[in-house]
Amino acid sequence: MNSNVAISILTMAGLGFFFALVLAFVSRKLKVKGNPLVEKIEEILPGVNCGACGFTSCRQYAEALAKGQAPIDGCKAGGNAVLCALAGILGKEVKEGLKKLAIVHCGADASSRKKKAIYNGIKTCKAAGNMMGGEIVCRYGCLGYGDCRDACPFDAITIINGLPKIDKNKCTACEKCVIVCPRNIISVEEITTKNFMYVSCSSLEKGAQTRKACSVGCIACGLCQKFSGSIFFVKDNLAHVQYNKLADIKNKDEVITKCPTKCITLVN
Numbered sequence: 001m002n003s004n005v006a007i008s009i010l011t012m013a014g015l016g017f018f019f020a021l022v023l024a025f026v027s028r029k030l031k032v033k034g035n036p037l038v039e040k041i042e043e044i045l046p047g048v049n050c051g052a053c054g055f056t057s058c059r060q061y062a063e064a065l066a067k068g069q070a071p072i073d074g075c076k077a078g079g080n081a082v083l084c085a086l087a088g089i090l091g092k093e094v095k096e097g098l099k100k101l102a103i104v105h106c107g108a109d110a111s112s113r114k115k116k117a118i119y120n121g122i123k124t125c126k127a128a129g130n131m132m133g134g135e136i137v138c139r140y141g142c143l144g145y146g147d148c149r150d151a152c153p154f155d156a157i158t159i160i161n162g163l164p165k166i167d168k169n170k171c172t173a174c175e176k177c178v179i180v181c182p183r184n185i186i187s188v189e190e191i192t193t194k195n196f197m198y199v200s201c202s203s204l205e206k207g208a209q210t211r212k213a214c215s216v217g218c219i220a221c222g223l224c225q226k227f228s229g230s231i232f233f234v235k236d237n238l239a240h241v242q243y244n245k246l247a248d249i250k251n252k253d254e255v256i257t258k259c260p261t262k263c264i265t266l267v268n
Helices: 002-030 036-044 056-068 077-089 123-130 145-153 176-180 207-213 221-227 243-248 252-258
Strands: 099-104 157-159 165-166 186-190 197-200 230-233 236-239 262-265
Touching: 002 056, 002 165, 036 077, 123 145, 145 157, 145 176, 176 186, 176 197, 197 236, 197 243, 197 252, 221 230, 221 252
Parallel strands: none
Antiparallel strands: 099 186, 157 165, 197 262, 230 236
16 A cells, blocks of 8 residues: 555544544533433323423423423323422422313214215214215214314224224323314213213204204203203203213203113213
């Protein structure tokens, strides 16, 4: 090998090594040290980056918590376990909150829905909703293609016979399903009492019209209002419930069984 070439190679290698040392030294000196509290908080958070806390990532939520700029109970995915752990390192007292759960206000599965056409478009609720409501007659009911299931980051929703079923043990009330549902039939409610009840219908049609579209829809007969002492009540052709007063109903079974279309649903 030519000596000049060898010298050039060695010189370049030496310079490379030298500059590498310089860069390593400068990097260490200029490195911004992270907040150890942020690191501890982030270790506690579930790391799913679901956005239910109002921040785009768990890291951002951790940074806001460390600065005292976010509520300690913001992590819906972590539930009470994460809340208590955060309280421990942040030196705050917390009380266990009420369980929150996603509720589907439609009880019509594929066998109950009456169809007006055969839908051959994209199999998503959003697409079907934009295409004259897809194939079902009811313009308020579940379309059944599972946009809510696909949006759920916790695998808490399954589609059974065209209707979403919520696993109350997996649901974190993150509201992802609420946001994506084009029919707005999903809500997140506080489970205020054992044997929680809700109305599994969203139709605002008059009773006769609802009957034509669905066999399990609310027909606004008022029996739930009568037997619940108006804790259930009818408004705009649809039964509603005062969730904060459900514990006052002592005859829950009667309220459920008296409903002629069985649209009063029980969460055990």
